[in-house]
Amino acid sequence: MNEENTFETHRPRLFGLSYRLLGSRSDAEDVVQDAWLRWQQADHASIRDPEAWLVTAATRLGIDRLRAARVQRGRYVGPWLPEPAEIDEAPGPDHHAERAEQVSLAFLAVLERLGPEERAAYLLKEAFDYEYAQIAPLLGQSEANCRQMVHRARERVQAARPRFEVEPERHRKLLERFMHAASRGDQTAITALLREDARLVSDGGGKALAVIRPLLGRERIARLFWAAYRRRDPAIEWRMGMVNGEPAILRYRTGKLAAVMVATTDGERIVELLNVANPDKLGAGVTPDPGRASW
Known part of the structure; x- marks a missing residue:
């Protein structure tokens, strides 16, 4: 197998790791490209395990990029939410959501609470099933330190996002209502569909209309949507779609995707709504509706 074929074989894993680490499709693509450039310049005769070499390169590049991104996100206008990796505008009737929580926007938002190395260790262990003996040299840490990092990360993730076992179809129908x-x-x-302590987080990035702080409480959220409706923008269209394999509300303005919204539910009511309206986060990864006119 030549150098390019070897890299292409591992590209999906490298992208999956980088995206989970960074919460940004565009940044993940940059990391994969940088890993490819390093791979081209490497002494392949001395590399016994190409996958381990590539995962190590992508992880270290991702950690460096995440450190830089956190500085930039500190200057971000309003809440920062992950960038969708896949937006399906017209999922077919037989499309079943894969309840892969490790790629949901809500899960990625929780991972923002972890430090770069802590996040990398957690993902390598929990999402990619690496052993601590593999993670330790990759991060330049001892196995004991890696175990401690993963343990702390697991506790913080579980505390921040209680898991609800909800059937995908039930989730979709609740969001559609x-x-x-x-x-x-x-x-x-709206109030009846939200849990009393529901939360709405909206990311406009200073480029789209969005609440600049998380909105807490179902009455406040209901009033927001009522106020938006009163403006009666005839250019707005609401449709159901999929984002990162889970049901989502897609909103269009004059035929162009303007926002995506996903929800966490307990099966009876909506617990959290995440709304991504920053146009910079909506252009990539879109699978268009073949019945919709090109725009």
């Missing part, structure tokens, strides 16, 4: 209520500005219906 919310979409219909929100698009009509029906405060009563």
